[in-house]
Amino acid sequence: MSENPSWKGHQKARRRKDLLNEIFLWIIMLIFFIPALWIILTSVRIRSEILAHPPIWIPSGFTLDSYKILFGMPTPEGAFGLGGAIPVAKYASNSIVISLTATLFALVFGTLAGYVFSRYKFKGKNFIFLGLMLARAVPGIALSLPLFMMFARINLSDTKLGMTTIYIALTIPFTAWLMDGFFRTIPKELDEAARIDGCSTWGAFVRVDLPLVLPGAAAAGIFAFLTAWNEFALASIITRTPASRTFPPALFEFTGQFVSDWRGMTAMSVLMLIPAIVFVAIIQRQLLAGLTSGATKG
Amino acid sequence: MTTQSVAVGPSRRKRKRFQFTDRHLPLLLLFPSVVIIVLVIGFPMLYSLYISFTNFNLTNPKVIEFIGFQNYITLLTRDSQFWKAFGRTVLFITLAVNIELILGLGIAQMMARLARGKGLARTLMMMPMMFAPILVGFQFKWFFDAQLGLVNNILYSITGQSQLIPWLIKVPLGFISILVAEIWMSTPFMVIILEAGILSLPTEPFEAAEVDGASGWQKFRLLTLPMIMPFIYTAMAIRSLDLARAFDVVSIMTGGGPANRTELIWTYVNRLAFNGKEFALGAAMSFIAVILSLVFTYMFFNNVLKSRWTEEVEL
């Protein structure tokens, strides 16, 4: 087969196409990346160059002052508007704890729900499905005041538990949907085969279905995490003190009525990026692992 | 029934009371999800619904009087602003979802073909999604600033014309600017879902097509596309309900202005409820918006839903 000249030619053409594909893709990604790059760049710029006109492309020097100030370390440029050390570590730990916990629970509950939607039909199913859609359609801003009043009454306002619960509720619908879609790609014959082999429904679920939808679970996990990580409207109302405050409202604190402190904002944004990237990178490996096994099963 | 009692044996009498069969399994698995959502979203929404029938105003919070459908009538019949915002929102979502889909599909396909560096590509691709929407709002607001912004600066370097384009002000431009910001932020979402879908497809049909000499485009159109349709539908359904996602970004970039030119439903609700202090009116509007969006989505995807309920087990 490989000696066939037309096949070789075909291979060459294919490799060329692959290379073109790769180059084209990287160009697109670069375009996508530019705004992100700008944000990161701003966080290491000298103050006077940040809002310069015309915009300065090549910075004349780099400085870590933005980060230093964020952590309350002395610099020649002086403090941010917040005047004093910002409890960055607390914000970080709050965000991490809340987002991870919410993601975990949302994945568990959402995957189970998705499985049910994909396999079973029962009274009230459409109703529940629509209910999930409805829940998804409601944005944070509409929920904020009623939720705040409710939580205040049961003492969940300004708590990590309160925020976690909210984020679980916010991310379950999407997780369930996504997992539903992925479960449907598994042909029923596989389930039946497993059952014939003596597995219970649950056993079939765990041993056959679950591994096959790992890419979906990974994707769902990433989205759930990022949703919780970057959510602003509800966090800004329910959290009030560093006891439960997460990064997004903390970020907004840099926007004064009169001045926005870009240094603080971008520095904190970059800090926010790091756990997000780490999380995504880890889950990604899971995605790849799940995919190779799925492909061979095919 | 007989098989069951035989297998259970001596503890049958005890077991009779807890007959949990497969019939109960789905409901039990759904239970935690439903409970949490009812608590966290259901109750506040009910409270909000109640408020929407009152005249609750934040400047006068002690006064809550029942006024029936007054708010709804006002909004639906006398507020042209509401309908304009709604129409604009529908247009915004439609455009955003479709463009994101096409872009996402293209990028996902290219990414799936990568021989190496998939992980890096995926991580880079997800960068826009990883920034908090409010930061994206600030960043793009600055990019599109007529005097100081990057976009005009680049245009000037390329064309040499120092025409200052007010991206956030003029009629189609403002809309385009927020659309660009939203697409930038959310295309990665599509890419991830679709790429996961593409990668989970079985490889044999593709190998067979390869041997048969099918071109890349043919493979895509005849194999990939049909097989990932469920993912496409899912992604689109979700995104089209995400009326609120763009809220943070738009709110910061233009605040729905100027002169309501970029007003979307949720920026309008926010201003009405929190700046105008007319919270009851805002609550009513939220409900109308939610119901309308549900109807809209349900109509669009009714066929999809019907086709999906084919594989379940009849209980």
Added chain:
Amino acid sequence: MSAQKRVSRRDFLKVVSLTGGAAVLTACATATPEPTEAPAVPTAPAVVGKPFDGKTLRMHAISGANYDELYKLIPAWEEETGAKVEMVFKGNGFETDKRLVQDFAAGTVDYDVAWDHSSFFSQYVKADGLEPLDAYFSTEDLADFIPGILNAGKRDGKLWVMPRHFDISCMHYRTDVGLAGPPETWDDFKAGALKVTQDNPGVFGTQFAGKEEALTGRFYEVLLAEGGQLLDDSFMPAFNSPAGVKAISMFSELYSAGAMPPDMTNFLWEDVANQWVNGLIGMYTEWYGWYSYFQDPASSKVAGKFDIARQPMGDGNIHSGWAGHHGFSITKASKEKEMAASLIKHLTSVEGNQLEAKLGILISRQSVWDQIIKEAETSTDPLAKKRLELAVLQAQEDFRTPPLIAEWLPLSNILYPILQQVILGDTEPQAGLDEAATKVEEMMKGAGY
């Protein structure tokens, strides 16, 4: 079959325990409530001479470069009184207001001292969230404060806000774009702005913050100068008068002539300041608070190239000046009102004023003004003394707050999009103002006026 059933029961247990666990966690949360009220502490002070020893005072404050400096005085007060101050919240002005509104509405007020502002306090009073200050501040305590500023915190004959510092806007104009001097009237201003735009390519004659409350305020300023009023004596809209039309027409004519940045309708305070320091504007009205930033060569291209003056007059023959002051209030829900008053007195003391004055902030005590004006005589900055004298003059004579009603923001919310429409040319001035007047009237009537 049996295996299935057994497993089903295991499932059931799994599911129940998951939800049960969640329920237990929630129960734990409610069982150990976080304190939501200012703690009521036994009265007898432990140490003689320290009046509030061992107590905690909770504060809801505004944050930002200008504002945080004053809080450095707090440790001294804590030392003196033995109390501790806990910052319950710090955020920018609008965020702080939003929270206060929510707290007053939901009844979740758990702090004693709250930031307040002349434009906002009326709504808090209406929501019955504040405590009148007359019982805690004697006539002597109040004597040193500039009357105009103090009065901006009064309503229904009671004092609700102790002033901390104020801000007002004056005309900033460039000395290097061909302007002969500051404009005397708004008509001069308009002509001057058009001329500057013509003679200096790349520079706009003027600008205004073009959205939200900022725009309403700027329009209000000019409206007053032209002899108009926002609301009449029965609190019904009066801005669609000829004075109002003249005022807004000036804006729209300047815009359509290209004398203002095309995206000014998206500008807020930071944006107009940015345009100015990048040298793009000829003249405009701006708050005093920016002065040091404007004169800093490291960040401003117009350092040393501009002058300041009183606002122009209009047909109304007055110099206008949209003003407001920041201050402190005591919440009605507070259980430590005496302690709150004590802290407020400390923060608004002569020392407090002096601290803020060093940052160029416009403070509210006459005695401190006299002092710093004298000090400015020896300053290297030629504008230093003029600036202070101008500021205090404006405070005494041109201090105009928006109507001190709870409905100021809702009014602004209705008005500003229409003002934007007129500026952008989507609507004619009279038609736009009439439409706004109808809506505002409806709103005010609905509010009980």
